[in-house]
Amino acid sequence: MQDPDAFDLGGFEFSASSHNAKEGGFTSKLATKTGTTISGVIYADGVVLGADTRSTNGETVADKNCEKIHYIAPNIYCCGAGTAADTEAVTGTYYVYFSIFQLILILKGMVSSALFLHRKSTLRESRVVSAQSILKSHLFKYQGHVGAALVLGGFDIHGPQLFTVYPHGSSDCLPYATMGSGSLAAMSIFESDYKDGMSEDEAKLLVARSIRAGIFNDLGSGSNIDLCVLSRAGTKYLRNFEIPQERTYIRAEGYKFKTGTTVINKRNFQTATSTTTEPKKIL
Amino acid sequence: MRLLNALTLIILLTYKAMCGHECVAIASDNRLGINQQQTTAIDFQKIFQIHPRLFLAMSGLASDMHTLKATFEFKHKLYELRENRVMEPKTFASVVSTTLYEKRFGPYYVEPVIAGLDKASKPYITGMDLIGAAAPTENFVVAGNNSESLFGVCESMYKENLEPEELFEVISQCLLSGSGRDCLSGWGGTVYVITKDGVEVKSVKGRMD
Amino acid sequence: METYDAVGENNFNPSSYHGNHTKQHATWSPYDNNGGTVMAVAGEDYVICAADTRMSTGYSIMTRQYTKVDEMSPKTLMASAGFMADAATLKKLLKGRCDQYQFANNKPIGCVAFAQMLSNTLYMRRFFPYYAFNIVAGLDAEGKGAVFTYDAVGSYERTNYSCQGSGQQLIMPVLDNQLKTVSPLVLPAVSSATPLSEEEAIDLIKDCFATAGERDIYTGDAVELFVMNKDGIRKETMPLKTD
Numbered sequence: 027m028q029d030p031d032a033f034d035l036g037g038f039e040f041s042a043s044s045h046n047a048k049e050g051g052f053t054s055k056l057a058t059k060t061g062t063t064i065s066g067v068i069y070a071d072g073v074v075l076g077a078d079t080r081s082t083n084g085e086t087v088a089d090k091n092c093e094k095i096h097y098i099a100p101n102i103y104c105c106g107a108g109t110a111a112d113t114e115a116v117t118g119t120y121y122v123y124f125s126i127f128q129l130i131l132i133l134k135g136m137v138s139s140a141l142f143l144h145r146k147s148t149l150r151e152s153r154v155v156s157a158q159s160i161l162k163s164h165l166f167k168y169q170g171h172v173g174a175a176l177v178l179g180g181f182d183i184h185g186p187q188l189f190t191v192y193p194h195g196s197s198d199c200l201p202y203a204t205m206g207s208g209s210l211a212a213m214s215i216f217e218s219d220y221k222d223g224m225s226e227d228e229a230k231l232l233v234a235r236s237i238r239a240g241i242f243n244d245l246g247s248g249s250n251i252d253l254c255v256l257s258r259a260g261t262k263y264l265r266n267f268e269i270p271q272e273r274t275y276i277r278a279e280g281y282k283f284k285t286g287t288t289v290i291n292k293r294n295f296q297t298a299t300s301t302t303t304e305p306k307k308i309l
Numbered sequence: 310m311r312l313l314n315a316l317t318l319i320i321l322l323t324y325k326a327m328c329g330h331e332c333v334a335i336a337s338d339n340r341l342g343i344n345q346q347q348t349t350a351i352d353f354q355k356i357f358q359i360h361p362r363l364f365l366a367m368s369g370l371a372s373d374m375h376t377l378k379a380t381f382e383f384k385h386k387l388y389e390l391r392e393n394r395v396m397e398p399k400t401f402a403s404v405v406s407t408t409l410y411e412k413r414f415g416p417y418y419v420e421p422v423i424a425g426l427d428k429a430s431k432p433y434i435t436g437m438d439l440i441g442a443a444a445p446t447e448n449f450v451v452a453g454n455n456s457e458s459l460f461g462v463c464e465s466m467y468k469e470n471l472e473p474e475e476l477f478e479v480i481s482q483c484l485l486s487g488s489g490r491d492c493l494s495g496w497g498g499t500v501y502v503i504t505k506d507g508v509e510v511k512s513v514k515g516r517m518d
Numbered sequence: 519m520e521t522y523d524a525v526g527e528n529n530f531n532p533s534s535y536h537g538n539h540t541k542q543h544a545t546w547s548p549y550d551n552n553g554g555t556v557m558a559v560a561g562e563d564y565v566i567c568a569a570d571t572r573m574s575t576g577y578s579i580m581t582r583q584y585t586k587v588d589e590m591s592p593k594t595l596m597a598s599a600g601f602m603a604d605a606a607t608l609k610k611l612l613k614g615r616c617d618q619y620q621f622a623n624n625k626p627i628g629c630v631a632f633a634q635m636l637s638n639t640l641y642m643r644r645f646f647p648y649y650a651f652n653i654v655a656g657l658d659a660e661g662k663g664a665v666f667t668y669d670a671v672g673s674y675e676r677t678n679y680s681c682q683g684s685g686q687q688l689i690m691p692v693l694d695n696q697l698k699t700v701s702p703l704v705l706p707a708v709s710s711a712t713p714l715s716e717e718e719a720i721d722l723i724k725d726c727f728a729t730a731g732e733r734d735i736y737t738g739d740a741v742e743l744f745v746m747n748k749d750g751i752r753k754e755t756m757p758l759k760t761d
Contacts, residue, residue, distance in 0.1 A: 039411045061577060061735075080761075081444060085553075085684060086457055087733045088436075089444040110442035115410050121399065134403060171414065207577050241761045245577045245735040248761035271759045273732060277725035279718060281466040281696075285474050288481035289514035291497065296361070297507040457733075461688030462695065464729045486695040490687075 061246020063208030064105035069229035072257025102180030107206035166195025208240025363425035409441030553736025555685035556597035560663030599683025629656025640672030685730030
């Protein structure tokens with residue numbers, strides 16, 4: 027365990043780690059890791075990011091349609107591979123809903139929160155390099171234990187930018203990039219067909235094709251293709267841009283269970299009340 | 310993993326009907342085991358009611374489950390006092406996720422599942438791993454010791470647009486069949502069906518071995 | 519597992535820097551797992567043996583059209599999942615034995631005798647087993663469907679339905695729910711064959727494979743169904759998702 031005075035813990039809590047290690051170690055064995063294909067490419071006026079939507083837990087698919095392109099800022103998005111919880115916590119998610127009087131924004135994630143506050147204090151658009159440097163310094167500090175492998179893309183005053191950030195904190199700035207277990211499959215498409223100054227449609231199709239290569243040739247990747255286009259004109263998040271395959275068979279018979287199939291011992295009905303939980307034992 | 314271990318399973322399904330009568334069901338078995346093999350309790354509840362329309366279910370280490378249950382009840386009560394309203398399922402899921410990720414390098418050994426109806430009576434369900442990676446879905450979530458079997462039965466038997474009674478039969482059959490081949494689960498189950506009118510709780514009969 | 523795990527921080531071994539070559543082979547294994555799911559369902563007068571056609575290693579697919587079901591004799595089908603090199607060797611050996619049986623007895627081997635032979639063959643390698651998970655399906659002497667299910671070292675059992683391989687845990691509870699009948703040990707004896715008709719069983723098997731294809735990364739590409747009844751053996755193929 028780290029001495030809290032000697033080391034900035036960065037919001038983490040280590041109190042149970044030594045205890046858990048002694049008990050034979052639960053560590054992060056059960057943590058969902060996403061075998062993934064993510065990629066990105068720079069085209070004439072912007073960046074296109076792409077990702078598959080399969081999340082695996084060992085050899086089973088935990089989620090068939092998860093989102094791997096995360097929000098960082100209105101003009102910056104980031105694809106994540108590696109430990110699912112780490113990619114989510116390090117990048118960001120947001121959602122908006124209406125309360126009775128006001129609009130409420132819920133923002134989660136390290137970089138998206140930091141850049142949000144930075145935008146509010148400087149009144150300027152966020153830059154991709156800010157996101158990149160926050161990410162890599164965080165990842166470097168945790169020596170690879172925060173297992174996030176990222177493809178970061180955005181459009182700012184310097185134009186379109188694309189970075190890859192590795193779990194140990196190194197990064198590259200590239201015209202086309204891939205990450206995850208399907209990165210080789212995806213890169214094979216870029217290496218053969220990438221060219222400078224593509225149009226938006228060309229770039230979208232190229233990225234979709236690279237993700238498809240991962241989906242079909244890498245077992246860790248699968249399901250659908252998500253894309254995100256970032257340019258001067260704004261950001262387009264194309265959720266399920268392509269659904270390459272549907273389930274091939276559904277049982278003609280169906281599974282039908284007559285009421286009463288399951289034997290019931292006891293039952294109770296609790297009527298809905300608007301607030302406050304009082305009944306502790308409802309059965 | 311030599312500690313007290315609750316090896317359990319939880320499954321749940323949502324249902325989105327065209328008529329707007331929407332509901333969620335959540336179910337778990339009743340067994341609590343120690344050292345994998347020995348049964349220590351046969352009436353162990355893994356599903357906790359956070360507020361009338363929101364449920365949190367956990368599988369994993371029993372002591373961590375109770376610690377977290379107390380933590381989340383406390384956090385929800387504070388929220389209710391401050392805001393004079395109950396939490397939306399989405400907000401609660403966010404609280405659970407961040408609480409778990411705080412302990413990224415010394416995690417609570419639980420796999421939580423959250424199910425509820427939001428203000429507009431729309432169903433929301435999400436599963437999570439032990440460090441809080443949320444995976445909200447629109448059909449079913451499974452968790453626990455025997456999740457592969459549960460994935461199999463749910464993937465086969467889940468259908469959209471089921472009436473609450475049908476949904477109860479499907480989720481119960483999924484639970485009983487899914488735990489049938491798992492010697493660490495069983496002893497019957499508890500099923501909650503949450504509709505906008507209220508919560509129906511049923512204790513279902515299962516194998517006692 | 520991610521690509522960066524392959525160069526993993528924990529694999530650093532200082533001794534390999536100093537020419538200690540024996541250590542380098544410590545991680546080599548004579549076994550691999552090529553995944554795949556096999557399954558069989560027996561009815562009163564038919565038996566169906568099915569398997570997907572994907573063969574993979576690690577995160578990559580080796581081929582999308584590998585047949586895991588073989589016709590060992592006119593009344594016997596055998597399907598194997600697990601390590602395909604072992605499965606192929608085992609099948610080659612057994613086919614030879616089936617021919618010897620034919621020459622010695624002037625009739626093809628029946629499925630019950632074949633099932634016992636497979637068990638013996640597997641147990642002969644008790645301490646260096648064939649890493650294959652087998653199912654034998656056939657029609658017995660009375661023309662009833664029979665399924666035999668094995669572990670890697672030859673323990674076996676006659677059942678009405680079975681599933682082995684990477685999708686086993688996904689499919690088995692569904693089959694339990696749909697096909698479970700009276701125990702064959704109960705007295706007076708009741709037929710314990712699957713209650714479904716041939717078409718209904720095919721329907722169920724296809725659905726089970728579609729399910730396994732959705733959730734198990736090692737099951738996919740296509741499923742081959744071998745349907746055996748009094749008219750002989752018929753083969754059906756259905757595509758599965760290829761991702």
